[in-house]
Amino acid sequence: MKSILDNKRNDVLSLLNSGHTVAKIVRRVRVSKATKLTIENKRCCVQKIAKDGLGNAIQAKEELSHSLKINVSADTVRRTLKNYGLGALPEVKKPDISDDNAKERLLWCKDRIDWTLDNWKRVIFTDELRKTRKHGGGRIMIWREISYSRIGWLCKIEGNLNSKLYKSITDDDLEQCIDEMSQKLKLRRDQVIL
Structure with a gap:
């Protein structure tokens, strides 16, 4: 689990004690729950797509669960790729030539x-x-x-x-x-x- 600064922890505790919901606290303090993927796992995911030629997030998800024994959703993989500047591209249009x-x-x-x-x-x-x-x-x-x-x-x-x-x-x-x-x-x- 990633650690947060003491002042943020104190802010979270005081907001919890005053009756705020978790969603409001997350938006206000900008702290969220820990992610399933570590930085190393995220880099591995990006490398699988960029260098190893995996075609999409579903294939990357299956490869991560097989090689690293991490069970993540395809959406998590997509978000990770988007954060690293990779994303889906529209299909290239080709002229209709016989x-x-x-x-x-x-x-x-x-x-x-x-x-x-x-x-x-x-x-x-x-x-x-x-x-x-x-x-x-x-x-x-x-x-x-x-x-x-x-x-x-x-x-x-x-x-x-x-x-x-x-x-x-x-x-x-x-x-x-x-x-x-x-x-x-x-x-x-x-x-x-x-």
Whole structure:
């Protein structure tokens, strides 16, 4: 059991004698019951997660009960980890890409692995994005081009994107980007890669 200072002990005793509840005394004096984990046990718990690769508090709890013969709850382990600056992270969001599309992208990247900065300066990337607001908030679809020389304007797409609409967007905005890029980088229009 951890020891407390004499003046705190005297404060606790006087508050108990005057009829205060334990909860009020704990809040007022800032003294709580002893924890199950010692400092060494807490360090061991943190090490099991950080270095030994245990995935979560439940696994750490089981490991502590097995190796140190200490029976603690998963919440105790979580609090300990939080006090040491460790906590749960949200799952990393990955783009929803099919296996065939992933292989195609990898081949595309491998073909260009030896490209220089001058080669990449000639490339224009285009992308469209659809965002839907939940609970009837509606949806919006946008298109944009990105190149070395600029990030293009956002184009709001009304309705569904079909080949006719895509061509009208590229005719307006992409042509302007190609012109600006070829002037800035002193390239011919046919040297720009889409």
